[in-house]
Amino acid sequence: MAPVASPSLWPRPTVTSGRQDASPAGSYLSNCPDHSPSLSSWNPGHNPEKAMVVRGGDLFRLDSSATFYSLTIQSGGRLVVFADNTEGSKNITLRTRNVLIEDGGSLHIGAPKCRYRSRATITLLGRSDEKAVAEVPELGRKFIGVxxxxxxxxxxxxxxxxxxxTRSIPSSGLATGGYAFQRNFSRGINxxxxxxxxxxxxxxxRYDTYDSRNDSRRLMHLLQSLPVGRIVTLAVGDSATKNLLDETKRTIQSLLGSTYVHDLKYRQAWALVSVIGGGNGSCSEDVREHENHDTGGKALAxxxxxxxxxxxxxxxxxANPIDLICALLGYPISGFQVDAVDQVVLNLQDDVHTWQPGNHVVVASTDYSMHQAEEFTLLPCPHCTSRQVRVQGRPQFGHMGEIVDGMDMRAEVALLSRNILIYGEMENTCYGNNWCQFFGxxxxxxxxxxxxxxTSVHLSHVELRNMGQQEQGRYPVHFHRCGDVDWRGGYREPAYVDGLSIHHSFSRCITIHATNGLLVKDTVGYDTLGHCFFLEDGMEQRNTFFHNLGLVTRxxxxxxxDRNETMCTSIRDKVYKNYTPSPSMECKAVSTFWIANPNNNLISNAAAGSQDAGIWYVFHSSSTGDSHGLFPETRAELTPLGIFYNNRVHSNFKAGLFIDKGVKTTNASAEDPREYLCLDNNARFRPHENADPNRPRVAALIDTLIAFKNNDLGAWIRGGDITIQNSGFADNGVGLSFASDGSYPKDEGSSQEVTQSLFVGESRNRGFNGGQNKYWGQGGTDGKMRTLPRNRTFPIRGFQIYDGPVRITxxxxxxxxxTKERFTSAVGFNLKNTWQLTPRNNLSKLSFQPTVSLRAFFGRPGQWFDENDLDGDKNSIFHDVDGSVTGYRDTYVGRADNYLIRHPGCVNITQWNGVVCSGTYSQVYIQTQGASSLSLSISRDDYPEAPLVLRGINSQGALSQQYQPILMMSKSYTLHWNGPAPREIVLSLINFNQGDWVLVGLCYPSDTTFQVMADINxxxxxxxxxxxxxGPSHYTTALLWLYLRARQGRDGHSYCSVKGCERVKVMATTSSSKLTCNCTAKAYPxxxxxxxxxxxxxxxxxQPCKDCGASQVSLVVHHTVFVPLVCNSIGKGMKPGIFLVSVDACSGKVTNKRFFSKMDSKMEEYLKTGLPKR
Structure with missing residues (x-):
């Protein structure tokens, strides 16, 4: 695999044409298109009623601004080029309702090898309600169509x-935060x-030089002690002259350059700002007269x-001796302020000499709220370096520019201005049926x-503003059913989008619809409506998003x-009859990157603020929209993940990275009244070779994810085999949560792992109280006030254990x-959990730094936990493989009140509400039929006085139920009910190793007849x-004892044996069907x-844990993402031939080396099959 180059090192495309050189200007188009000698100068003027048509044979260079009703570039003729010059002094604006480029037509502004220097603007005109203006089929109005x-x-x-x-911007513009002071009656010199x-x-x-000569001397000595260059301010409050000594006056004159101090009078207002040793040139001072207790005016320096x-x-x-308001009382006022001027310098990582005064930039939020992003205008800055710019105005919010507690939380700064601008001309107010009532x-x-x-489409360094419509198919940039746009589609120069600025957009940023192989890089999407970078129908593959930035995705x-709660319940034209959607289940998923097929590449992108998610992988069970039925079955949830490397997600409300769920692929009906394409919990990501579930699993690799300041989750990832490595999670409500399924992983044998990663609970990035941040309270290692996720009482967790099998190492x-208000733990569990937690969830080689005072927490009754008594809550457990969590090697940590897992040697950790125990643990799933609303009470014979009571995973009214307890192996248990015993019970052995056993006694009435069967499913x-x-059997002892022993072995992470799930089924018949079956009194003692x-x-x-913790103690975004490959001599003595080295494109590691004496069939076969897959 070739190395991934930085944007500046990528080879620039040479634009001839896509599939064939159809251009009459030939090589001129690959260099400077406006230099072609075959072009005719074109100055059509302004006629807003004229439908301009460029016909066959027309080759035009637009030399001046023009206005048309519409512009159509027809087939056969075909060329319109915007004029340019070496000075970049052209300023050409084309105003029109639409531009349509037909087969054989072309429109050029600059070329990759001859960049457009001047200012070019295309203004798209029109309203949605213009009945006299016919819509163009498939395009509508107000467009550029290709x-x-x-x-x-x-x-x-x-x-x-x-x-x-590279340096933080404080909210006031000053790192010290500014300073302001005002006080009534402060007699003397302040x-x-x-x-x-x-x-x-x-x-x-304050020196009371009116009343005290000693204060006058103290002031003189203080000034004399200050170093040269120190800034000093002085102001009179009320009066200061009576005992102001001449020697003090002379000191003020000589050190601060004062002109007025020597002649100060009674109650005269005087203010001074100066620099020690600066003389008169550094002094600013003002004096105002005061007579007869009149106000006299304010002195200001x-x-x-x-x-x-x-x-x-x-x-x-x-200095104001007598304020107007206080004149009758005679109170003087003295004031002082230090404040940033409205010009702040931004220190940046890269050379930005191409950014010019007057350009607009946006600085991303580095707090929980995306609304702390701020726009600025660049000012001239002759003293700035090439990595600095000066901006107009002061920031309202703080923006981090540092590596904080090992996490790269530096704010993104994006240039919004380009010299080619395409924008929609807008009305001043909302009108018509455009859904604009939701936006104002x-x-x-x-x-x-x-x-x-x-034939050819390449867009680079273009600004798109006021683009998109709240209508399907109308987006700032829309590749519509283009198929393969790279070499697979026959394009010598694959299509790309490079360096675009898309801002204040009204419908997405870039839409890739039934299109494959497109490169989108260095593109900014800011302040946009709906999913920003959007894959539409679920069958788009092999597209690459490289070094893009999206922020403020609304x-x-x-x-x-796309919708928020209000939109979700208000827009109901596509649901069945009067159905009201559920916002949390069907809507509220708007994302900066909406990835509808995993076989796409995300490299070095930043999702810096969305109402819901930064990056969301969603899975279509079949192609949807216009593509439905035109392509083979999508099988997105079975498709292996493309490259995911070096991406940042922050300031998102729901999650930074979200991998879960699908969309509804059927129309609304009586059976399912929900809207087509609403969010649906119908998909489980389980990647396999060739998207075939019968072929081997393929682990999805999330490499170098940086997630911080996400209100709910840094990352939520549900699926089969998934590995996260070299990643960092900081200041999230929950750093990382894996999920598989509530009972069995959908992909049998799969597991999820996080390794070589950093988790930070509350960093030194304390945030800013404002910008729609809702919660402000104490926290962090310093106990200072800070912004908080979710709520002041929300239990922050680093790694959340859920379902399984998961492991962190x-x-x-x-x-x-x-804090007093909330629990903050490194390891925790999903709150209010009904579902299973496997004891195979394991932790190893972890490092907890001294700033971790709560390593794990199992919850307590109260806010957020409720009663903490659901089945999953009670069965919370993990395996401490090497003792790096507890100090006890090969032990299990569970809830302190769960006596099914305890023995006398267990160690309580009260602060965790946990207990550390040795042993072997597995699960028995107990499925029932024929009885509703039953609770199951399980007693271990060692601790009959402490049963575990389970409600089951289904609603209490369900006729079938399932209970999923964790049991210590080689022990005996009795099972009791709070009502009549179920007529049918199936016990499944889950996570049993071969030979593991438990003895289980089931409570029944004494007249019960049984049919007992065993099988492997x-x-x-x-x-x-x-x-x-x-066979049938009858008993009179109240307990039916079953010896459950695994006869088969398990493979890897499978919940069941290699042959299937070993089960025992009990069917019971009794005439005492209304008796409560609780046999505790008969079973014990x-x-x-x-x-x-x-x-x-x-x-x-x-002993200290050896080799524990992440090898990287600091997670920094790889801004320059390239691997330098240097070819040196491979040493003397090597025979002539070919030495092949394969290098991992993301890590730079050498993965294989091989020598061949010549290019032959062996070398060919090696290149086909011998290179290791990533």
């Missing part, structure tokens, strides 16, 4: 698309000393400075739609998954410290094997046993 056989080449001046801060390098206020004091970081700040001092503004923008079989109206935890094929019928350990408890290890 039909089959057409060419669209737009190439603006290359500018860095986005970068990262002093402030300010650090000239940081703008920090170092010293404050102000001077501007600059910190060592280049941040400008002003120091202001005021016109949403009928322009759009670009590209159809299949185009809800839209088009699909249920070689990872590090930091900063998990509970292959769940994948639903075939039953080894069926044993023990008859069957009571002395508590004992089957496996001895290990000793506590005090």
């Amino acid at each position: 039909r089959g056989g057409a060419t669209l080449e737009l190439h603006g001046t290359e500018r860095l698309s986005w970068t990262l801060l 002093l402030r000393v300010v650090d000239q390098d940081t703008a920090a206020v170092l010293f404050t004091e 102000q001077k501007n400075f600059s910190t060592v970081d280049g941040v400008g700040f002003s120091v202001t001092k005021t 503004h016109d949403t009928y923008g322009g759009h670009i739609k590209i159809f299949g079989n185009f 809800p839209g109206t088009l699909l249920p998954t 070689q990872s590090t935890f930091r900063n998990y410290i509970p 292959d769940r994948q094929s639903n075939i039953f094997d080894d069926i044993s019928d023990y 008859k069957y009571t046993k002395t508590p004992s350990a089957v496996v001895p408890m290990p000793t506590l290890s005090n």
Whole structure:
């Protein structure tokens, strides 16, 4: 696999044409298209009523601005090129309702090898309700349309698309936060000393020089002690002259350059700002007369400075002897302020010399709320380096520019301006039937739609503003059913989108619809409605998203998954009859990257703020929309994951990364009234070779994910084999949660793992109280006020254990410290859990830094946990493989009140509400039929006084029920009911190793007749094997004892044996069908046993954990994502031949080496089959 290059190192496409060189200008189009000698100068002028048609044989260079009703570039003729010059002084604007490029037609603005230098604007006009304007079939209104056989080449001046801060921006613009002070009646001279390098206020004091000569001397000595360059402010409160000594006056004159201090009068207002040793040139001072207790005016002194970081700040001092409001009382007022001037310098990671004064940028939020993103205009900055810019105004919010507690939380900074602009001209208010009532503004923008079989389409460094419509198929950039647009489709120069700025969009950013092989890179999507980077029908594959940024992704109206709660329940035209949708189940999924097929590549992208999710992988069971029925079955949930590498997700409300769920693929009906394409819990990601469930599983690799400040979840990932590595999670409600299924993993034998990763509970990024952040409270290692996820009481967790089997290894935890208001733990469990938790969930080689005071927590009754008494809550457990969590090697950690897992040697950890035990543990699934609303009470014979009561996973009114307890092996148990015994019970051995056993006694009335059978159920094929019928039997002892022993071995992570799930089925017949079957009084003390350990408890290890924790203690985004390959000599003595080295494109590691003496069949076969798959 070739190395992944940084954007600047990628080979630039040479635009001739896609499938054939259909251009009459030939090589000119691959260089400077406007230089072609065959072009005719074109100055058509302004006629808004004229439908302009460029016909066959016309070859035009547009030399001046023009206005048309519409522009059609017909087949056969075909060329319109915007004029340019070397000075970049052209300013050409084309205003039209639409531009249609037909087969053989082409539109060019610049070329990859000859970037457009001037300013080109295409303004798309029109309203949605213009009845006199006919819609163009498949395109509607207000568009640029590219039909089959057409060419669209737009190439603006290359500018860095986005970068990262390298120094934090405080909310005031100053790292010290600014300073303001005002006080009534402060007689004498009020002093402030300010650090000239940081703008920090170092010293404050009042000297009563009216009443005290000693205070006058203290002021003189203080000034004499200050170093040269220190900023000093002085102001009179009330009066200061009576005992202001001449020697003090002379000191103020000589050190601060004062002109007025020597002649100050009684109650005269005087203010000064100066610099020690700066002389008169550094002094700003003001004096105002005061007579007869009149107000006399305010003295104001102000001077501007600059910190060592280049941040400008002003120091202001005021003196007002008698304020107007307080005139009758005679109260004087003194004021002081340090504030950033409206010009802040941004320090950036990359060279941004191409960013120009007047350009617009946006700085992303680095807090929970995406609404802390801020726009700025660039100012001239002659003193800035190539990695600095100066912006107009002061930030309202803080933006991180640092690696914080090992996590790269630096804010993204994106350039919004380009020299080629395409925008929709908008109305001032909402109108018509455009759904704009949900937004409060016109949403009928322009759009670009590209159809299949185009000749050539390449868009680079273009700005798209006010684009998209709240209507299906009308998006800023829309590749519509284009098929393969790379070499597989016959394109010598594959289609791409590069360096676009799409902002203030009214429907998505880039839509890829039934299109494969498209490259989207260095593109910014900001402040947009609906899913931003959008794969539409679920069959789009092999597309690559490289180094794109999306931020402030707002809800839209088009699909249920775009909508917020209000839209979800208000837009009901496509549901069945009067059905009301459930917002949390069917809508509320708007995402910056909506990936409807896993076979696409996401490399070095940033999802920096969405109303719901940053990146969402959703699975279509079949192709949907226009593609339905035209393509083979999608099988998206079986399709292996493409490359996922080096992506950032932050400031999202629901989740940073979400891999789960599907969409409804049938129309609304009486059987299922929900809307087509609403969110549906019908898919489980389980990747296999060739998307074939009968072929081997293929692990999905999430490599280098950075997730921070996501309100709910850093990542929620449900599926089969999935591995997360080299990743970081910080300041999320829950850092990472895996999920499989409530009873059995959908993909038998699969598991999920996180390794070499960093978890930070509450970092030094304390956030900012504002910008729609809802919660503010104490927390973190310093106990200071900070923004909080979900709620001030929400139990923050780093790694959340759920379902299984999951494992976490070689990872590090930091900063998990509970407060009086909330539990904050490194490891926790899914709240209010009904479902199973396998004891095969395991933790190993973990490092808990000293800032972790709660390693694990099993919950307590109260807010968020409710009664903490659902079946999954009670069966919470994990395997501490090496003792790196508890200090006890090869032990299990469970709920302290679960006596089914305990023995006398167990160690209680009260703070965790947990207990550490040795032993072997598995599950027995108990399925019942024929009795509703039953609770099951399970007693272990060692501890009959402490039964575990389970409600079951189904609703209490269901006729069938399933209970999923975890049991210690080699022990005996009795099962009791709070009502009549079920007529049918099936006991399944789950996670039993060969030879594991338990003894189970079932309570029945004494007149019961039984039919007992045993079998092995292959769940994948639903075939039953080894069926044993023990015949009918009758008993009178109240307990039916079953010895459950696994006869078969398990393979890997499978819940059942290699042959299937070993089961015992009991069918009971009794005439006492209304009796409550609780046999506790008959069973005990008859069957009571002395508590004992089957496996001895290990000793506590005090040795430091070797090789524990992540090898990387700092997770930093790989901004320059390329692997330098250097070919050196491979040493003397090698025979002549070919030495092949394969390198992993993401990690840079050498994966294989091989020598061949010549290019022969062996080498050919090696290249086909010998290279290791990633």
